[in-house]
Amino acid sequence: MTTIAEPIAAGAPTLGIHADLSNTDYHADKTSLSSSGARKILAPSTPAHFRYEQDNPQPATKTFDYGNAAHKRVLGNGPELVVIEHDTWNTKAAKAEVAEARERGAIPLKQHEMDMINGMADAIRRHPLASALLDPAYGAPEQSGFWIDGPTGIRRRVRFDWLPSIQSGRLIIPDYKTAADASDDAMQRDIAKYGYNQQADWYEEAARALGLGGQDAELLLIVQEKKAPFLINVIGIEFGSRIIGGAKNRAAIEKFAECMSTGNWPGYGDEPNYLALPGYAENRDKEMYL
Template sequence: MTAAVEVEAPQIVDGLSADDYHADRTSVSSSGLRALLPPGCPAQFKYDRDNPQPPKREFDLGHAAHKLVLGEGPEFRTIEFPDYKKVAAQRERDEAYELGLVPLLTKEHDMVQAMAEAVRQHPVAGPLFTPDSGKAEQSIYWTDHRTGVRCRCRPDWMPTPQENGRLVVVDYKTAKAVDEAALQRAVYERGYHAQAAFYLDGVKAAGLTGGQEPAFIFVFQAKTAPYLVHLVELDFPALTLGAARNERALRIYADCERTGNWPGFNDRITYLPLPAWAEKRDHEEYA
């Protein structure tokens, strides 16, 4: 068994900007750990960390919805055009990005307003996000005792626990579909179960739980009208699988930091079979 390492004290930071949080190079986040594992690899993780990419338009709606629902995040600017075909619209969009604002076309502005209203009207999500009843986007830092890796997380929202109440960590996500089957696929394929386990480790390490086991709730919202909301708490096997993924990624990260070697895929030729479903599909299509 590996001996526990000396750890740096946990730290809770209020008011840290998202840009400063993401620019940190002394710790690793949940998204960073997920990028180390397939289909990613350490070499790609290091390149992306060292070469931050410009804002991606597909995230604009999510950022704006976060701002309206949580009250935290970058401000947005409405672009009074139906699309970005005209040069003037493109210019306004690029200026907004340069100012750190989220550009939204008129129809997108109306859409995120309707999304936020749907959350406010939801019988569970609405009260959960009541202003002044919790804290949005606190930055939490701690050291993994097994590997000595400094970790960080930034919960979207943590309602203030009632007296002797259980701490709830809330994560708000927008999605194309929020039915149970779609969410099962999204949670597994995007590693959200690993995110939940990681954030729960963070709040426990920071001493925020009051001695009780915390809960992690996903608030998923569809990006098409009527902007349905689906709250999800993962079961124990899902969190266990996520925690195991995190441990593998932490050990990879620790080894890469120690050796300075961030490997890509195999240097050898991979003997590659087709997916397990390929033969069955061919028989069905060409029989």
């Protein structure tokens, strides 16, 4: 196990909860590890991929634009949304307006995209459980937290989409996501693909470390489809899957601590990696040719 006394970068957020920390300042802290960062360190990615993305922020994509715009409308916090009043965006005038919006940190949208975002927000407000979990009278959006990991000494961080203000009873942490398909089958695949079980463990551990919800805090995903009727599926992560997520998080934390200590962020390795055929291909070819 690697243990380090993590240096605090100048201007890095102090430990504890930050109610008004901007998304930019949250992500600017390169000496701490987030849930998404932990997932990026582990295979099939590598620490080298993680470090590159930390040092080279990726350009905006439509998928991220839609997600961030929906967060703005649903949660009430985020960048300005700007409708670009042009039928197409390939003209010089349209490109200039899009560039100007992005330059000031806004999200440029076409009118039909804004209509979609507004429709999604309306559907959230009509959903009994989702609207209760995101009730502005009983919580606040985009709350950041920083704490020290006991076993390694590294700084860890979390940014809650929504943090309830009621501290009696069990703390339920809602996390809002958009998807093309929010069905149970699709979300099972997404839990594996995007590591949402790791996120659940990370956020629940953050709540305990930051003194927010005792020992039984739980993350619930509020997943909403991006096409009408903008259906919503509220999903909890099964206990066993969260245990696996916790084990993966611990491996990522240990690797991050090692990389921070050595300054080495490895990729796929410097020696040959000997690989077998995938199991299905090996079985098929054995039957046919051996």
